[in-house]
Each structure stands twice: as structure tokens, then as C-alpha cells.
Amino acid sequence: MSRPGPVHEQHTDHGHSQGHVHGHEHHHHSGFKGWLVELFVPHTHDAADSIDDAMEASTEGVRALKISLFLLLVTTLLQFLVVLISGSVALLADTIHNFSDALTAVPLWVAFILGRRAATRHYTYGFGRAEDLAGLFIVGVVALSAVIAAWQSVDRLLHPQPLSNLWWVFAAGLIGFAGNEAVAMYRIRVGRRIGSAALVADGVHARTDGFTSLAVVLGAVGVMLGFPLADPIVGMFISAAILVLLWGTVRSIGRRLMDGIEPDLIDAAHKALEGTPGVLAVPRLQLRWSGHRLQGAATLLVAHDVSLAAAEQTTHEAGQRLSHALPKVDDMVLTPLTATTKGSRA
Known part of the structure; x- marks a missing residue:
């Protein structure tokens, strides 16, 4: 039976959560x-x-x-x-x-x-x-x-x-x-x-x-x-x-x-992350296979007027959604990024 893995959070200036998340959807030919x-x-x-x-x-x-x-x-x-x-x-x-x-x-x-x-x-x-x-x-x-x-x-x-x-x-x-x-x-x-x-x-x-x-x-x-x-x-x-x-x-x-990845895995990850309340967009998403496990990182764009605690909560929920959508992913680093921060970096 599939068990969703825990999401372990680590905090930086913008916050991020690192967790073991697993699974994916794929298209079947007929x-x-x-x-x-x-x-x-x-x-x-x-x-x-x-x-x-x-x-x-x-x-x-x-x-x-x-x-x-x-x-x-x-x-x-x-x-x-x-x-x-x-x-x-x-x-x-x-x-x-x-x-x-x-x-x-x-x-x-x-x-x-x-x-x-x-x-x-x-x-x-x-x-x-x-x-x-x-x-x-x-x-x-x-x-x-x-x-x-x-x-x-x-x-x-x-x-x-x-x-x-x-x-x-x-x-x-x-x-x-x-x-x-x-x-x-x-x-x-x-x-x-x-x-x-x-x-x-x-x-x-x-x-x-x-x-x-x-x-x-x-x-x-x-x-x-x-x-x-x-x-x-x-x-x-x-x-x-x-x-x-x-x-x-x-x-x-x-x-x-060469760190190639199946497009349907990326699509499943985008769908899970972008469907999280509070996430405006996912400007960066990376996945790669390491043996029979997946590793990756993603940046989550959140509203500029949210507090740091709210951004971290959104990131945690995004990690939970990802844990149900993508089995077999380890060490998925999720980093929240506010719209204001994004603009200042441009």
C-alpha cells in the first residue's frame, strides 16, 4: 500500500520545505x-x-x-x-x-x-x-x-x-x-x-x-x-x-x-503545486532520477502581502499535495518566493 512520505521543513530567508514525496500519473494507449x-x-x-x-x-x-x-x-x-x-x-x-x-x-x-x-x-x-x-x-x-x-x-x-x-x-x-x-x-x-x-x-x-x-x-x-x-x-x-x-x-x-525526465512527471508536479491555494505560479521546477528514486526542487510564487508564516504554511500544504501526486520522489526542496521579492530580483 502506498504511504505518503513526510515533508520535513527547513527555513531560509524565504522559507522552504524539503520532503520525501512520491508518485505520478501517466497516459495509457489503447x-x-x-x-x-x-x-x-x-x-x-x-x-x-x-x-x-x-x-x-x-x-x-x-x-x-x-x-x-x-x-x-x-x-x-x-x-x-x-x-x-x-x-x-x-x-x-x-x-x-x-x-x-x-x-x-x-x-x-x-x-x-x-x-x-x-x-x-x-x-x-x-x-x-x-x-x-x-x-x-x-x-x-x-x-x-x-x-x-x-x-x-x-x-x-x-x-x-x-x-x-x-x-x-x-x-x-x-x-x-x-x-x-x-x-x-x-x-x-x-x-x-x-x-x-x-x-x-x-x-x-x-x-x-x-x-x-x-x-x-x-x-x-x-x-x-x-x-x-x-x-x-x-x-x-x-x-x-x-x-x-x-x-x-x-x-x-x-x-x-543526462538527468532526463518524463514530461508527464513534470506535468503531474505542476498540477499538484499550482493547485495549492495561495500558490500563484511555479516559475521553476526540476526533477531528475537517481536510480529508482526521484529528486528535485521547485520555486513557488506566492502573493506579496502574505506573512512569512502564511508562505511557509502554503509551502507545507504544497508539499503534502505533491506527496500524494508523485510517489518515489525524495528530497524535493520547495522554496516560496513572494511577488515583491521576485520583482526586486529582476
């Missing part, structure tokens, strides 16, 4: 297009069922990584056994990629643990960025797996080898799809709850792996129908698909590292 968007580009957060305590969120993230790591390793082991008895290069490509996908859970696991550490004198914002750096490592591992799979496929095209036990290859492809889809559903669901883009991206990555496993099934069917080169061709297709789908992850991680 129809077939909406289904595709939600399948491969799901939202990073879920305001209806969020975990707004940073420690609890990290704990659930680590639990999700442990469980999904075990499932993927079991899937990879079963597929590798079939590779040994069948010689399918398409299945080998899929197995290599599934193994690399399992390994990507390790740096993300470490990042979640680092993110629990308190801020220090050298790292005054804490260690939330470790999660985004883990995302870069994930990108590198996935790209490397695509290159290895492509090399194996090209080698098999140049030096064809007969395949055996095709029904086992067929079954292994289905196992790969089932294992990856189970992991994808779990990672995406948890990632949305805790606000982790890296975990959601890893879940989408597992989902695409599941569909490439179905491509292995197509390769086996092609060989059964008398087209032996279908196996290495499908292996090359898998490698190309990995690289194409990887671009979405690169953009997501890159945006986080």
Missing part, C-alpha cells in the same frame, strides 16, 4: 498499438501500487533479481543441454544471450545494495546513480552477446553441419520463451512498483529474449522442412534483433544519466 507499447515499452512506475520507502524498494528489487537470476540460469542450463545433443547454432545463440541476460542481474544487484548507503561528504546525493551505471554494463554485456552469436552463425553458414534431435531443439525454444516471459513479467511488475527503469528495461530485455527463443523454433521447423541453412540464418536474425532492441535500452539509460 487498442492494438497500446498493447504493443505496453508489451515492449512499459511504464517505469505505477502510482496505484507503489513502494515509496527507499529501503523497502531496494529490498524488493534485490529479491526480484535473485528469483529471476535463478529462473534464467535454469532455462539456460536446459537449453545448453539441448545444444550439446543437437548442434543447433540458433539455439546456441539464444542460449548465450539468455546466459548474458542472467549475468546482467549481478551488477544491478550490486547497484541496489549500493543505493541503500547513506550520502557521504564526497557523494552528497547518495549512491543512486550506481543503478544507472549498472545499466551501462548491461548494455555492454548484451551487445557482446549479440556479436558472439552473430560470429557463431556466420561460421555455421560458411561451414554447415548437420543437426540432430530437432524436436529437442523445438522444445528448448519453447522452454526459452516460457522462462524469459516469466522473468520479464516479474521484473517489469516489480520495476514498475519501485520505480526502477533499469529493472523494467531488464524485464523488457527478457521479454525480447523470449520472442527470439520462438525464432529458434522457426529455425528448427525450417530444417525439418528441408532447409538446413534456416538454423544459422535464424541465429543471425536473433543477433540483429538483439542489437536493434538494444537501442531502446541505450536511450533510456542515456536519458537517465
Whole structure:
């Protein structure tokens, strides 16, 4: 259940409140297009069922990584056994990629643990960025797996080898799809709850792996129908698909590292703050992700004839409204600014 975080006030010449505030609203697509968007580009957060305590969120993230790591390793082991008895290069490509996908859970696991550490004198914002750096490592591992799979496929095209036990290859492809889809559903669901883009991206990555496993099934069917080169061709297709789908992850991680933010989060924050009685405008609003938590600051323009106590009360109420509108936001600094003060600074 979502718990609105407290707003801790600190006072300056104009007053401000600093608090842990959480949540957001987002737009849902409809129809077939909406289904595709939600399948491969799901939202990073879920305001209806969020975990707004940073420690609890990290704990659930680590639990999700442990469980999904075990499932993927079991899937990879079963597929590798079939590779040994069948010689399918398409299945080998899929197995290599599934193994690399399992390994990507390790740096993300470490990042979640680092993110629990308190801020220090050298790292005054804490260690939330470790999660985004883990995302870069994930990108590198996935790209490397695509290159290895492509090399194996090209080698098999140049030096064809007969395949055996095709029904086992067929079954292994289905196992790969089932294992990856189970992991994808779990990672995406948890990632949305805790606000982790890296975990959601890893879940989408597992989902695409599941569909490439179905491509292995197509390769086996092609060989059964008398087209032996279908196996290495499908292996090359898998490698190309990995690289194409990887671009979405690169953009997501890159945006986080450049302090990019989803426009709907800004819109939700503006709506909450500007809807507070006594707030005339919000001339400055900043938000950024730090791992699976949000940080930010805003300036609230209030009437020039209000007292300092009234301005502080307005700021406190704005913080309360924001705490209900934006889950997963930490350290949101709200600074009241009177119209007279604004004019004197101009």
C-alpha cells in the first residue's frame, strides 16, 4: 500500500520545505498499438501500487533479481543441454544471450545494495546513480552477446553441419520463451512498483529474449522442412534483433544519466503545486532520477502581502499535495518566493 512520505521543513530567508514525496500519473494507449507499447515499452512506475520507502524498494528489487537470476540460469542450463545433443547454432545463440541476460542481474544487484548507503561528504546525493551505471554494463554485456552469436552463425553458414534431435531443439525454444516471459513479467511488475527503469528495461530485455527463443523454433521447423541453412540464418536474425532492441535500452539509460525526465512527471508536479491555494505560479521546477528514486526542487510564487508564516504554511500544504501526486520522489526542496521579492530580483 502506498504511504505518503513526510515533508520535513527547513527555513531560509524565504522559507522552504524539503520532503520525501512520491508518485505520478501517466497516459495509457489503447487498442492494438497500446498493447504493443505496453508489451515492449512499459511504464517505469505505477502510482496505484507503489513502494515509496527507499529501503523497502531496494529490498524488493534485490529479491526480484535473485528469483529471476535463478529462473534464467535454469532455462539456460536446459537449453545448453539441448545444444550439446543437437548442434543447433540458433539455439546456441539464444542460449548465450539468455546466459548474458542472467549475468546482467549481478551488477544491478550490486547497484541496489549500493543505493541503500547513506550520502557521504564526497557523494552528497547518495549512491543512486550506481543503478544507472549498472545499466551501462548491461548494455555492454548484451551487445557482446549479440556479436558472439552473430560470429557463431556466420561460421555455421560458411561451414554447415548437420543437426540432430530437432524436436529437442523445438522444445528448448519453447522452454526459452516460457522462462524469459516469466522473468520479464516479474521484473517489469516489480520495476514498475519501485520505480526502477533499469529493472523494467531488464524485464523488457527478457521479454525480447523470449520472442527470439520462438525464432529458434522457426529455425528448427525450417530444417525439418528441408532447409538446413534456416538454423544459422535464424541465429543471425536473433543477433540483429538483439542489437536493434538494444537501442531502446541505450536511450533510456542515456536519458537517465543526462538527468532526463518524463514530461508527464513534470506535468503531474505542476498540477499538484499550482493547485495549492495561495500558490500563484511555479516559475521553476526540476526533477531528475537517481536510480529508482526521484529528486528535485521547485520555486513557488506566492502573493506579496502574505506573512512569512502564511508562505511557509502554503509551502507545507504544497508539499503534502505533491506527496500524494508523485510517489518515489525524495528530497524535493520547495522554496516560496513572494511577488515583491521576485520583482526586486529582476
